[in-house]
């Protein structure tokens with residue numbers, strides 16, 4: 001029995017919603033309720049404007065309240081609110097897949113639809129394992145993730161993920177046959193790097209060590225985030241991703257990039273694979289696909305993988321996998337409208353033009369109290385704070401809260417403050433985010 005149960009019924013109106021990834025009791029004692037959103041701003045339930053420094057949750061890339069998406073969704077709801085995609089189809093699902101294939105990195109033009117990043121990850125892992133079986137290498141079932149990686153909350157994604165809090169509560173329920181590469185965050189070598197850190201490409205060679213340990217013939221795939229977001233922004237050292245690709249090629253191991261955060265313009269190209277000029281075999285996406293307006297994810301697959309499944313009698317279901325809401329018509333409509341906006345406004349590359357002022361702005365916080373590292377790439381920034389003695393995360397949470405009270409929403413992971421504003425941000429708003437964070441740091445103990 002736990003003698004220190006503290007259920008704290010603080011607000012009967014709020015208690016029924018068991019909130020995700022939230023300190024429920026703390027939140028319900030002091031709720032932060034968002035009521036409306038437009039452009040770069042949220043409005044709280046009590047009427048305060050809050051500048052969105054994290055694109056909702058890394059997803060609202062084109063800014064809030066986009067009329068084109070609302071209209072497309074409304075029209076689709078009126079035309080056909082739902083249609084199955086199991087043994088049936090509807091036109092905009094194909095239209096969207098074709099559309100996405102056109103912006104995909106070379107060769108990744110076969111698209112499987114899901115409803116979230118977690119589902120995209122589990123889908124990609126399943127495709128990887130089934131692909132090897134389809135080509136007669138069914139013993140390749142092992143999956144390699146990375147420490148500090150975040151790949152959502154499904155059992156597959158959690159198992160290849162490497163964030164201790166996502167793993168420790170679920171103990172032995174992890175997938176078997178999973179191993180992890182070391183992460184690439186090293187303040188001793190790389191603190192305050194501007195953009196991509198120069199030190200650490202050799203860490204990719206750890207994959208050779210895992211191959212030597214398990215034998216390549218047992219390994220199906222390696223999954224990494226090209227730029228990790230949830231762990232507090234972890235950047236790939238220069239040359240690291242290329243090296244991973246080479247080792248995977250050498251041993252016939254599939255390389256999966258989890259681009260749930262980096263996909264759709266966050267790093268200045270449509271995908272991080274294009275920014276780093278490394279082409280994986282599978283890419284997982286969600287979030288920015290629909291500007292966050294309707295849940296949807298997509299897995300981009302190399303054509304050779306899709307083709308490997310297209311064998312046997314034509315009436316067999318080649319991939320025994322899918323979701324009731326795969327390619328939901330309303331989500332497809334939202335995604336198409338979103339892609340129209342991205343194309344019309346050049347948003348998939350806008351972060352490239354903003355990355356220099358963004359880098360200068362976030363690095364201007366160097367030297368402020370508690371700041372032990374600053375990281376940036378594309379329109380992603382992170383400020384890492386020295387933890388308070390014996391209270392990891394407490395300072396980070398204080399800073400997050402004070403920023404919110406001063407009208408700027410950032411994201412906190414432990415003692416790291418992460419920022420990833422909508423790609424429509426203006427330089428004045430970049431300044432406002434950084435000035436607010438700076439002022440808060442100066443007054444936080």
Ligand code: PXG
Pocket residue numbers: 057058116117118119121150151152153225229230231258259260261286287411413
């Ligand atoms: N992969 C990556 C790389 C992600 O960042 C997921 C998978 C899972 O997506 P869904 O849609 O199932 O949540 C994510 C999600 C944060 C934060 O604060 C990031 C995510 C979710 C919640 C918070 O960094 N990313």
